[in-house]
Amino acid sequence: MVVEAFTDLAASGILRPTARQIAHRAGVSVRLLFHHFQGIDGVASTALLAALATHEGVLVAVPCRGDRIVRVASLCRQRRDYFEALLPLHRAAAARQSSDPSLNPALTSALSADRLVLRQQLVATFRTELGHSSNSGLLDVIDHATGWQNWLSLRHDYSAPAAERIMAATALHLLPPSPSPPSPSPPSPLPASSPHAGD
Secondary structure, eight states: OHHHHHHHHHHTTOSSOOHHHHHHHHTSOHHHHHHHHSSHHHHHHHHHHHHHHHHGGGOOOOOTTSOHHHHHHHHHHHHHHHHHHHHHHHHHHHHHHHHOTTSOHHHHHHHHHHHHHHHHHHHHHTHHHHTTOTTSHHHHHHHHHTSHHHHHHHHHHSOHHHHHHHHHHHHHHHSOOOOOOOOOOOOOOOOOOOTTTTO
16 A cells, blocks of 8 residues: 555655655555564665566567668667656656655665666667677766666657657667678689680
């Protein structure tokens, strides 16, 4: 009940609800909230972890040998669905972390787990383009362009479909072309026949 109450408040735009607001929405006492969750940050981390577990299956790696435009489009559609489902809770978690990142290790751990899942999806989907640079700056750039911070920024000014299109266009622009397979060598010319062959 408490987790659902926090989720409902976040969805309604209340990103930093008070313990009294959460308890009132859940129909429990403030004392019970602190007893079971050690405070609001405990509620926030529990709610975020539950949402991650529910929606993580949305993110699957696209076969890295497929058409690059199709892979980018598929990845960005998955991320749109994922980001939109988690948007209120992620905003609420980020709002709590901004005041004191060390306030709740569980909340920090939940956000880190989320970032790791997103990064692993990129590595698997764009393995061909990334080549041996999976730990280099290129992955960091793609990670940022298709990650939470960019999505939050885009959603401030655009609808979800428009944000998805912009994210996909950006990713396509940043990714290097897939390496082309080596061209087959032209056949060697046959030696000219001797005019006296067969004499």
